[in-house]
Amino acid sequence: MFTTPQPSGTRPDTRLYERRESAVRSYARAMPRQFNRAEGVWMHDDQGGRYLDFLSGCSTLNYGHNHPILKQALLDYVAADGIAHGLDLHTDAKHDFLDTFERVILKPRGMDHRVMFTGPTGTNAVEAAIKLARKVTGRQMVIAFTNGFHGMTLGALACTGNATKRGGAGVPLSHVAHEPYDGYYGPDVDTADLLEQRLSDPSSGLDAPAAILVETVQGEGGLNAASPEWLRRIAGIARAHGALLIVDDIQAGCGRTGSFFSFEDMGFTPDIVTLAKSLSGMGLPFALTLLRPELDQWLPGEHNGTFRGNNHAFVTATAALRHFWQDDRFAGDVQRRGDLLASRLQRMADRYGFETRGRGMMRGINVGSGELASQVTAACFDAGLIIETSGAHDEVIKVLAPLVIDDAVLSHGLDMLEARLGEAMRADHAIAAE
Amino acid sequence: MFTTPQPSGTRPDTRLYERRESAVRSYARAMPRQFNRAEGVWMHDDQGGRYLDFLSGCSTLNYGHNHPILKQALLDYVAADGIAHGLDLHTDAKHDFLDTFERVILKPRGMDHRVMFTGPTGTNAVEAAIKLARKVTGRQMVIAFTNGFHGMTLGALACTGNATKRGGAGVPLSHVAHEPYDGYYGPDVDTADLLEQRLSDPSSGLDAPAAILVETVQGEGGLNAASPEWLRRIAGIARAHGALLIVDDIQAGCGRTGSFFSFEDMGFTPDIVTLAKSLSGMGLPFALTLLRPELDQWLPGEHNGTFRGNNHAFVTATAALRHFWQDDRFAGDVQRRGDLLASRLQRMADRYGFETRGRGMMRGINVGSGELASQVTAACFDAGLIIETSGAHDEVIKVLAPLVIDDAVLSHGLDMLEARLGEAMRADHAIAAE
């Protein structure tokens, strides 16, 4: 199954993009190839180059590219003139998805949440979540966290911490307070205590919150993983202060941390959960907001969206649920691969005095500077490994390999990373020694 | 080709939906069937019923369901393991789309706009548009119009007029002023004059705008069509006051009014244009924001989104552009059908003293009350015709048939509408006479 990546090394003619595509494009700048085909963990460019994908569409391709079972389900559906676009009409594809999601995901986990089909992007699901929390509680303030990332539309962007992204709004971002995430002030400060103190103080200036919006692992914010204890505290604080707990599981959910939801077995159930990215299983746009039944106070059509019935995504999502989540085997595989990933990253970190970050198959290594991190990821790309950085200063090299990756291929990719990191460290040392 | 619709008349088992799907669903309530297949202008339910589609996914299916050419392009692409999800990486599919869009759409219309791939929903494209306008101008206020509809995320929702939708926000919607649309105060008041007066008055309380955001035909707001003169005035006012002109062409664009953009041949070019709905041609999620090159002041990644590289949509969109827009034939067909639609609706309106609304293949009949309108559309559905209402009070019966509809089928559908409207009017008359 496995062969070494062979990148093409040939930069495509980018004049069309420069002339016609907005300057807002970003990944294409660091990975200047034109890709044309992908299967499993591999991407191919139009010059015959092949790349191992440790980015997985930012965790959108947890089952790899064009997984054969999902692909076949989609081909069959399209060939049979299945409904592609159905607004929010009932369709066979939606029925199957709902039924499967209930049976395979919700019931075994004791969750009775309703499923809200929002516009098929993560930011739309977050917007729906915070709208509902404000509507139901009659409060306006949402608590989000330092380094949190929740999307680019105005409501979700207000919950996002990144200053550059925030600056794009052009208007002040209101009705959200950013509180320190787990570990933000170092290991000696319990930031749940700080939040509890502020919310209990009628003179703290922090208005009573409609919701607390949290990621269990901050994918864009540097792969910071909150401890189960801290998350449980936050869940308790939300309940005690009349706020809803929203877990944004868009990046960490769908198996990335080793279970379908990233908060399983932690002793609490969120009031609202947002899902997107790997939900369709094949990278098709699909997002959901899950809500406790008693919170489902929407009026018909009060929140809508043209593409909330992307039936192609329903089909592949259903196939993915059936194939991967009917029993524990896949989750077990992911956990084993996560452990392998953890130990390999730890070994690299120990060698150079760095720190590892993350949980499950969502891990990285903080190399201390964005410059070094991007030097390493660029060298990896030249060697045929697609890998990216994360964090406030892009200082964390993050590994988001497909969850279906063969252990040997994972190891091989990590060998490449380790080699490139070593070269970069030696080069740094050489420069420092001059 | 043509046969009469045969609705199944059998309501599906909806317990799954009631138990598991959020109460926010809406179309499924008025059309309680479970659909399983569609091609061209026809939708089929799982009981064997067949329906003529005069809704077209709210103008998302301008080329009908599963158009064979688009469908084949998608099947081929998926079968060949084409990239499904590419973030904003260069891919063959994106290259072909950009190249085709430039060649077939932009160049022939003398437009040099850059293409920004936003998250694949209309509201994301609108958010990107107003963010950019605010960023570029350094101003914060956006002028939108009465009865305008622009989306459900917080920035776009602030531009939307509908009180129920706005109420869902749970926070005040700021930085937007709603000014009267063309004809809002009746035929004797030129609302462009009113806007010009307010913007020229340093004491009017209307802050200098970053942008004027306008639909040429208000799809959700009641199919109000602005006159070319008024739109030209608005364009001039925007320019004179240092604001950008954004045309939200999400519903009216992609041929719905008879030309690719709804503002063609009106003597002005918008600074920014948003597209979505029928852009992919097959109902797949896809949205774009077009911007004059000098406005492309985005930093890399300043606005992003997981699904901004929905390559399946690029493939079908490219096929649609090539098939329908390389010459004038399709546009001519749409215009002819639009004229047919206009004359038929006008005849109905004249009979009962109603008014018609709209432009091209985006037309309706204002029957004066939402109750009557929904009575007619419900009767149509029972007869096998999918048709919806629009307007502040849902008082406009709107016809959004696929643009590819055969003239005879269009006539037949309108016959059905005319018959049901007549029945409803007679019933009303009978009640009034008692």
Next chain:
Amino acid sequence: MFTTPQPSGTRPDTRLYERRESAVRSYARAMPRQFNRAEGVWMHDDQGGRYLDFLSGCSTLNYGHNHPILKQALLDYVAADGIAHGLDLHTDAKHDFLDTFERVILKPRGMDHRVMFTGPTGTNAVEAAIKLARKVTGRQMVIAFTNGFHGMTLGALACTGNATKRGGAGVPLSHVAHEPYDGYYGPDVDTADLLEQRLSDPSSGLDAPAAILVETVQGEGGLNAASPEWLRRIAGIARAHGALLIVDDIQAGCGRTGSFFSFEDMGFTPDIVTLAKSLSGMGLPFALTLLRPELDQWLPGEHNGTFRGNNHAFVTATAALRHFWQDDRFAGDVQRRGDLLASRLQRMADRYGFETRGRGMMRGINVGSGELASQVTAACFDAGLIIETSGAHDEVIKVLAPLVIDDAVLSHGLDMLEARLGEAMRADHAIAAE
């Protein structure tokens, strides 16, 4: 009693002000004298110059400067160690004011309003009014009008129309919509109809308002006087749409239009009224918010302020109420003087094709340009007449003489104005003829 003004013509040494006082100062720039004494309608500078005051502290000195009865009441109170500052404690001075205000003002007018002592500036009274309206209605939007002026603190400033003042906020001004005032779109457009249409349209984008905030005569906005019919319409619209009617009577109240409140005998009673400026009668800081008893839903201390118990102002205000408002004589005098003022201004306007503005003793003449208006007022000042401009472009010469002015002195001041206006017009004509 009357002698001609004798301005000193000597500019004071302004180095102290330039060095030490903020550049925000304004009146002192157009009237560069140092004043040291004033009584009745006269102000004196420290060089012996004497000026007739047609500005009256922007209607703060309706009873003239240092009215002997008010002055004596204050001297007696201070000499007897009366409470100067009492927070909101009960004092004899407050008791007498409340008792007199109830007996002399409220009861005869059939008003049962509660008296809220806010911080002693008009803007504080407006802030209290809109806070209460939002609190009571649970709504957030306030409707204010084009050219309205309501103060400089953030809540009141959002209600103010002037772009320069608004620009000083440094943040967007939210939760307020500015609608067209009476006559804003010319005599043929009834702007009450426009407002009614927008509020009745669930898709107009205008959120349900907490309050409609209106001046009966716009003092800063150009002396626009709303008709009683229009104000009655606005009162009815507020009631019909669940909004509170707030009349900001800070400049037009306290007799300026010929009755104590500017809205008397118009057939409606506001829910909330703000008063300030001439309330103390002697120019001392004092402001009130009057509210219907059923609206008095404040918690103790929910809105407070250090100087809400300015007892010196209570004393002079009480003396003024007793001296001027126990019977109709003073009101009759003001009306007579207002008629005199009206006919004189009309004569000037007719001569040059200008328009007059205003009501009662709050009138002006729109000379079409701020340049001409300030040329005339500067010439008046050089001749010993203090007079200012108003309006969006400062194009209205406004006469705000003390209400107690002797008819002959008023006539004499108007002679001066007429002469200077004539000179300016001849100069213009001469220039134009060259």
Next chain:
Amino acid sequence: MFTTPQPSGTRPDTRLYERRESAVRSYARAMPRQFNRAEGVWMHDDQGGRYLDFLSGCSTLNYGHNHPILKQALLDYVAADGIAHGLDLHTDAKHDFLDTFERVILKPRGMDHRVMFTGPTGTNAVEAAIKLARKVTGRQMVIAFTNGFHGMTLGALACTGNATKRGGAGVPLSHVAHEPYDGYYGPDVDTADLLEQRLSDPSSGLDAPAAILVETVQGEGGLNAASPEWLRRIAGIARAHGALLIVDDIQAGCGRTGSFFSFEDMGFTPDIVTLAKSLSGMGLPFALTLLRPELDQWLPGEHNGTFRGNNHAFVTATAALRHFWQDDRFAGDVQRRGDLLASRLQRMADRYGFETRGRGMMRGINVGSGELASQVTAACFDAGLIIETSGAHDEVIKVLAPLVIDDAVLSHGLDMLEARLGEAMRADHAIAAE
């Protein structure tokens, strides 16, 4: 000079107030007497009762009631028909104030600040300060602190921490972040470090601030006194991050802490300072915003207000500056009295295990519960001592005696407080023992 207070014990007829004054009144509820006269440290009610004033109008009467020198200056000025109300015109009274303030206050302290005469309430001065900071920096966010109090108008209220006061706004309070004040998280957490970390982190969600707004002692927030080291850190952080430092010295300034400004000799000079309360010296409404000359970027009239020229206050303020601040004697007296106050409060605190708070003559004792605190202050009032509480839970008994109080009288008042506190503690103990 000294005699024991003799409260009247007679409650006035309050029907007038209940019928006519808004329910928002607060102090009058806890001190149900009608006062009619006051001199020095004494207030008298209309039943012949006499009260020692340990509230001083919340630090507005630092020089006591009706100080004879200030009172005479005012009487002379009024008797001579001095200008009472002068908008922002130059007057002799304003000239003398500016000249004296420059000579006696600014120059000896090496301050070159410009003086901005705002509306004469503290909240207006704060609004002007934050408007200017936003205008000058082009940023919108202001950092305020937990338990801070800055006023009731919308801009200042957003900076205030108290939830009840904030709730009165009826709209969300935006563009302000409340950060933890010195000591907020206990003695082991340096909250300046926390602020520095968040401002240095581009992903913290805390937008770049226009200003940091701080009280050196939080008068309403519980008499929390920040350490000079912490304040110096905050000043440094503001500078480092391009924010202006605004010290709100409305309650702590004018000598209350032992020097004219509360921040003297701390090694930093604020960019902007707000003053009000005791500025006029006699309780008359007066407020100022001081600003570094390079920040004086106001346009003429960009921020204005009717009563910004309260000349009576200029007269008494000038007399106070001349009498109290020309040399160090008064400051020395205040410091000595502050030490006396400190040692007495510490003795009480030590006895019962309580904590003292504050600095200079602005001190209190935290008795742990608002119930106990109000029980003690009520008993004090019954004995003839006017004293109030402070803090998030009203748990701090605060002593704000006039600064001019005779040491023996101060001691006598503290004896009364100590006795009442002892009684309350014994009663508590007795109840607990039952």
